[in-house]
Amino acid sequence: MGGSYFHYCFPVAEPTVADVDALVGPATPHFAYQLRARVRELVQDLDEDHPVRRYAEEKIELLDRLGYASSKAEEGGREPRSRLGWNELPSSAPADSPLPRR
Numbered sequence: 001m002g003g004s005y006f007h008y009c010f011p012v013a014e015p016t017v018a019d020v021d022a023l024v025g026p027a028t029p030h031f032a033y034q035l036r037a038r039v040r041e042l043v044q045d046l047d048e049d050h051p052v053r054r055y056a057e058e059k060i061e062l063l064d065r066l067g068y069a070s071s072k073a074e075e076g077g078r079e080p081r082s083r084l085g086w087n088e089l090p091s092s093a094p095a096d097s098p099l100p101r102r
Helices: 005-009 017-024 029-043 051-066
Strands: none
Touching: 017 029, 017 051, 029 051
């Protein structure tokens, strides 16, 4: 696998879980796919069974789901789906339960 031009010209340390978290942490639905691409690029030169690569793949899946959601909604309470008007808010889907793909 080939690395990016940057990696060839400027050797960088092996990616870490913290590097992956730094990219994924501030993710929003609007930027989920751009961040997913950056995470992929970050770990592309690691072996498929490398622990950081496996961790990154989990986060890539989260970012993919986030692209169809309205928030990561990892913390805090959630509004019940029985709340009046809930069915009129299609953007209310969290990343762990995104809207169906069309």
